[in-house]
Amino acid sequence: MSLTQWLLTLASIGLVLLGLLLIGAIMSYGERRILALLQDRLGPNRAGPFGLLQPVADILKLVSKEAFVPPFADRMVYTVAPIIVPMTALLSFAVVPVSEDGWLADLNIALLYVLALSSLRVYGIMLGGWASNSKYSLLGGLRSAAQMISYELPMGLALVGVVMLSGSFSLREIVAAQELPFIVLQPLGFIIFLVSGIAETNRLPFDLPEAENELAAGYNTEYGGIKFAFFYLGEYLGVLLIAALVTVLFLGGWHGPWLPGVVWFALKTLALILLFFWLRTSLPRLRYDQLMDLGWKLMLPAALFNLLITAVLGLFWMKG
Amino acid sequence: MNKQTPTLLVRLWHSLWTTLRHAWAKRETVSYPEIKRPLPGRWRGRIVLTRDPDGEERCVACYLCSAVCPVDCIHLQATQRDDGRRYPETFRIDFSRCIFCGFCEEACPTLAIQLTPDFEMCERSHDELVYEKEQLLIEGQGKHPGYNFYRHAGVAISGKAIGEGIGDTPPVDHDTNLP
Numbered sequence: 001m002s003l004t005q006w007l008l009t010l011a012s013i014g015l016v017l018l019g020l021l022l023i024g025a026i027m028s029y030g031e032r033r034i035l036a037l038l039q040d041r042l043g044p045n046r047a048g049p050f051g052l053l054q055p056v057a058d059i060l061k062l063v064s065k066e067a068f069v070p071p072f073a074d075r076m077v078y079t080v081a082p083i084i085v086p087m088t089a090l091l092s093f094a095v096v097p098v099s100e101d102g103w104l105a106d107l108n109i110a111l112l113y114v115l116a117l118s119s120l121r122v123y124g125i126m127l128g129g130w131a132s133n134s135k136y137s138l139l140g141g142l143r144s145a146a147q148m149i150s151y152e153l154p155m156g157l158a159l160v161g162v163v164m165l166s167g168s169f170s171l172r173e174i175v176a177a178q179e180l181p182f183i184v185l186q187p188l189g190f191i192i193f194l195v196s197g198i199a200e201t202n203r204l205p206f207d208l209p210e211a212e213n214e215l216a217a218g219y220n221t222e223y224g225g226i227k228f229a230f231f232y233l234g235e236y237l238g239v240l241l242i243a244a245l246v247t248v249l250f251l252g253g254w255h256g257p258w259l260p261g262v263v264w265f266a267l268k269t270l271a272l273i274l275l276f277f278w279l280r281t282s283l284p285r286l287r288y289d290q291l292m293d294l295g296w297k298l299m300l301p302a303a304l305f306n307l308l309i310t311a312v313l314g315l316f317w318m319k320g
Numbered sequence: 321m322n323k324q325t326p327t328l329l330v331r332l333w334h335s336l337w338t339t340l341r342h343a344w345a346k347r348e349t350v351s352y353p354e355i356k357r358p359l360p361g362r363w364r365g366r367i368v369l370t371r372d373p374d375g376e377e378r379c380v381a382c383y384l385c386s387a388v389c390p391v392d393c394i395h396l397q398a399t400q401r402d403d404g405r406r407y408p409e410t411f412r413i414d415f416s417r418c419i420f421c422g423f424c425e426e427a428c429p430t431l432a433i434q435l436t437p438d439f440e441m442c443e444r445s446h447d448e449l450v451y452e453k454e455q456l457l458i459e460g461q462g463k464h465p466g467y468n469f470y471r472h473a474g475v476a477i478s479g480k481a482i483g484e485g486i487g488d489t490p491p492v493d494h495d496t497n498l499p
Contacts, residue, residue, distance in 0.1 A: 038342050038344065040342055245407055278339065279336070
């Protein structure tokens with residue numbers, strides 16, 4: 001590649017990175033305002049117009065805090081763990097196609113790449129909980145590991161239906177194949193993927209690794225300042241990633257009448273993000289055994305059933 | 321699928337619908353600096369020293385408020401006027417320690433020290449929260465208008481001490497009636 005190409009690539013990476021961080025910051029503000037809206041409160045409305053500068057204030061506060069490492073923590077792992085979480089989410093965005101020609105990388109195994117990164121994400125949380133060397137953190141980290149394993153299986157299986165229908169692992173080709181959004185052809189797969197996605201991002205009602213009521217703050221109990229900010233950023237980027245993936249895989253990505261593709265993509269993603277916030281304020285946290293029951297006894301068989309139906313029907317249609 | 325699944329879905333939807341309806345409900349938050357809710361009259365806030373109807377200080381510097389204060393935030397120094405009436409030379413309340421329990425108000429025999437419905441007294445340093453007598457003493461009578469301690473206790477005049485008037489009981493010597 002020539003120098004210009006390198007520079008262009010670097011510039012686009014920087015731009016996307018900056019944009020994602022900005023979206024993550026805005027989401028932290030938006031979530032608080034929407035939770036407040038649904039809970040008869042006002043939410044942050046002091047910093048700037050409508051409190052829009054609240055993320056700036058939050059970031060300034062977190063950055064200016066002491067970079068404290070507890071004396072009983074495993075220093076190296078403790079420092080590295082919070083970086084893993086947002087990094088995996090950021091890396092995943094490289095393959096998410098925003099519009100017909102708006103994507104950074106068109107991997108032919110994009111779906112596997114995304115699943116692999118979302119599996120790596122658990123290392124950040126689990127190691128963070130382990131390295132903190134406190135019982136709350138450890139319990140949070142262990143729960144996180146158990147939860148990820150239980151929900152990655154149905155998540156992956158639900159995606160096999162999508163792959164069967166589109167005949168490709170490339171996210172761009174999956175969207176291109178959706179003249180009819182896959183939510184119509186794969187309603188069960190959509191629900192399974194959405195629920196697993198919520199569980200993967202540790203959002204309520206599946207936020208057992210964090211579980212404020214039982215575990216103080218779960219895996220990030222011992223974290224503060226910029227390291228805590230990284231965990232937080234990772235959580236919001238994870239929500240954004242799952243929303244974007246559901247849009248790409250089931251809601252038809254950029255497809256839609258009248259408006260340009262990017263706008264359709266943004267609207268669908270936004271609607272899903274709002275759904276995440278809505279679920280958070282509405283549903284109580286599952287108990288640990290309920291979580292395992294749901295994952296292994298309901299979601300996994302349902303995902304297998306969905307796979308079977310898709311395979312059989314697909315076989316007949318392709319023959320005919 | 322277990323038997324509970326349909327009801328579970330109904331319950332899920334019920335939760336979601338309930339929170340969604342609250343989007344249009346009245347906000348419970350009061351935007352405080354712009355909107356100030358009226359405080360009840362018995363609110364225990366900033367402490368003041370009041371005056372009697374004649375405009376004299378009610379405080380007789382008996383030290384009861386200082387003694388009862390659980391956090392020891394009241395400090396005063398008694399002195400005497402030429403006519404024998406006691407008053408505090410200095411009166412100092414450290415509001416950075418005060419817990420606004422109101423014990424001083426209950427202990428005060430002359431209804432001099434009173435708590436008022438005002439809590440907006442933030443400062444940037446502890447020193448500024450130490451209120452001196454000039455800051456505590458107000459011109460008015462506070463919650464008990466018309467009350468004058470000396471109307472009940474009496475005052476000594478020339479040739480006649482307290483308790484020597486007709487129908488008076490002599491004052492108790494508080495050094496001899498200790499338990």
